[in-house]
Amino acid sequence: MVKKIFSGVQPTGNLHLGNYLGAIKNFVELNNDKKNECIFCVVDLHAITVKQDPKQLRNNIRETVATFIACGIDPQKSIIFNQSKVSAHSEAAWILSCVARMGWLNRMTQFKEKVGKDKEKASIGLYSYPILMAADILLYDASHVPVGEDQKQHLEICRDIAQRFNNDFNVDDFFKVPEPLIQNEFARIMSLKDGTKKMSKSELSDLSRINLTDSKDIIINKIKKAKTDPLPLPSVITELEKRPEAKNLLGIYSSLTNSTLEKTVEIFGGKNFSEFKEKLSQVLIEKIDPISMEIKKLVNEKEFLDKILLEGYNKAENIASNKIKKMHEIVGF
Ligand code: TYM
Numbered sequence: 001m002v003k004k005i006f007s008g009v010q011p012t013g014n015l016h017l018g019n020y021l022g023a024i025k026n027f028v029e030l031n032n033d034k035k036n037e038c039i040f041c042v043v044d045l046h047a048i049t050v051k052q053d054p055k056q057l058r059n060n061i062r063e064t065v066a067t068f069i070a071c072g073i074d075p076q077k078s079i080i081f082n083q084s085k086v087s088a089h090s091e092a093a094w095i096l097s098c099v100a101r102m103g104w105l106n107r108m109t110q111f112k113e114k115v116g117k118d119k120e121k122a123s124i125g126l127y128s129y130p131i132l133m134a135a136d137i138l139l140y141d142a143s144h145v146p147v148g149e150d151q152k153q154h155l156e157i158c159r160d161i162a163q164r165f166n167n168d169f170n171v172d173d174f175f176k177v178p179e180p181l182i183q184n185e186f187a188r189i190m191s192l193k194d195g196t197k198k199m200s201k202s203e204l205s206d207l208s209r210i211n212l213t214d215s216k217d218i219i220i221n222k223i224k225k226a227k228t229d230p231l232p233l234p235s236v237i238t239e240l241e242k243r244p245e246a247k248n249l250l251g252i253y254s255s256l257t258n259s260t261l262e263k264t265v266e267i268f269g270g271k272n273f274s275e276f277k278e279k280l281s282q283v284l285i286e287k288i289d290p291i292s293m294e295i296k297k298l299v300n301e302k303e304f305l306d307k308i309l310l311e312g313y314n315k316a317e318n319i320a321s322n323k324i325k326k327m328h329e330i331v332g333f
Contacts, residue, residue: 003036006142006178008043008083008133011060012052015067017210017288018189018199021255022148026183028072030146038078039140039316040068042309045083045090045132049125062305063295067212069308070294081312083136088320092135093128095327099165100131104157110150134158139320141176149187150198155180169330186255192226195244213292216285223281228273235269237261246273249280256283 007027009019031038042064047057061082068080083089105111108130115122125132133154137145138161145155155178162175191197191208199209207225214222227245234240240247240261247261253276254264268276298305 003030004141004143005030005036005038005146006041006137006140007146008041008136009064010047011042011044011057011064012047012201013056013060013063014201015064015212016199016201017252018148020071020212021189021252022187023146024068024071026146026181031073031078040073040078040080041136042082043136046129049123049129062302063299065305065308066295066298070291070298075308079312079315080308081316082309085313086316086320088139088324089132089135091324092139092327093132095331096135096161096165097128097131099168100161104160105130108153110153130154130157131161134161137178138162138175139323142178143176144181145178146181149182152180152182171330174330185261186251189252190244190248192222194227195248210284210288212288213295214288215292216289219284219288220281223277223284232270232272233268233276235265237265253280253283256287
């Protein structure tokens with residue numbers, strides 16, 4: 001079966017190991033399967049839901065493209081473009097915001113977590129963000145959407161919006177209802193400083209994450225400083241439930257070595273953290289250092305990156321403008 005893949009990444013800088021293991025690694029595998037049609041979007045409209053410095057944003061858009069390529073996405077096989085260039089995204093988001101219900105958005109845990117007690121000061125864009133995400137996906141008739149676990153609820157609302165539009169306008173199957181592609185294991189990489197919190201670009205301490213641009217020395221230092229507990233590593237998986245930091249680090253190791261948590265626990269059970277951390281640093285460096293070096297090289301090749309975005313734009317625009325035209329007809333414009 002041909003899978004139509006769509007996914008997006010915000011160009012907010014500091015792309016990290018969570019983005020890689022939760023999403024981009026999966027993009028690369030999907031891109032490598034000839035049967036799939038893949039679209040990877042740099043979601044700059046989503047990025048401005050929180051304040052951005054324009055100059056920095058421009059650089060971050062290119063750096064995100066560089067990261068995709070450095071991780072192994074082939075722009076010959078996949079469409080890579082930035083969201084703001086294809087105006088159908090903003091337009092479809094408006095139409096869909098008239099279909100989505102306030103109650104659905106009010107349930108979004110990511111919004112609640114992001115704004116905390118400062119809800120009144122949050123931008124409207126941050127609140128309606130999942131509707132723009134639904135527009136992204138539905139414009140391309142995506143069948144599958146690879147994301148990390150934190151995006152699960154946003155995909156559920158996307159499915160609800162698609163079904164509601166199809167029902168309200170009596171257009172069965174106009175919008176394809178997409179399936180989330182979330183890995184069973186390691187779809188939520190946690191902070192190196194707190195195993196109960198998601199690894200995130202917005203976390204103040206840089207020590208909480210491995211950035212995809214980190215050098216060998218930085219990786220070694222961050223893993224050395226990563227939070228642990230005083231016990232040796234457990235020999236059975238069930239013991240990990242009460243030990244979030246150990247679980248996260250063993251999970252990172254397993255994901256990087258394409259292994260299972262069970263096998264990793266078999267190898268390191270009973271050993272102390274310092275020995276395990278050395279091995280973890282090694283596998284991290286093996287994987288991340290070549291990516292980091294490639295990103296640093298590619299970000300200087302602005303013309304090359306802009307060309308990829310332009311070629312991607314031409315293809316994406318073609319698909320999205322057709323779909324939005326049909327939306328106009330259906331709605332009655
Ligand atoms: P963003 O930019 O926050 O993250 C990009 C991808 O990385 C995943 N991710 C993680 N996975 C595991 N552990 C973590 N700690 C971790 N942190 C981030 C995210 O799940 C995501 O897959 N709303 C989206 C972008 C978006 C999108 C879309 C995605 C916009 N439109 C359409 C899919 C389809 C976001 O903010 O991702």
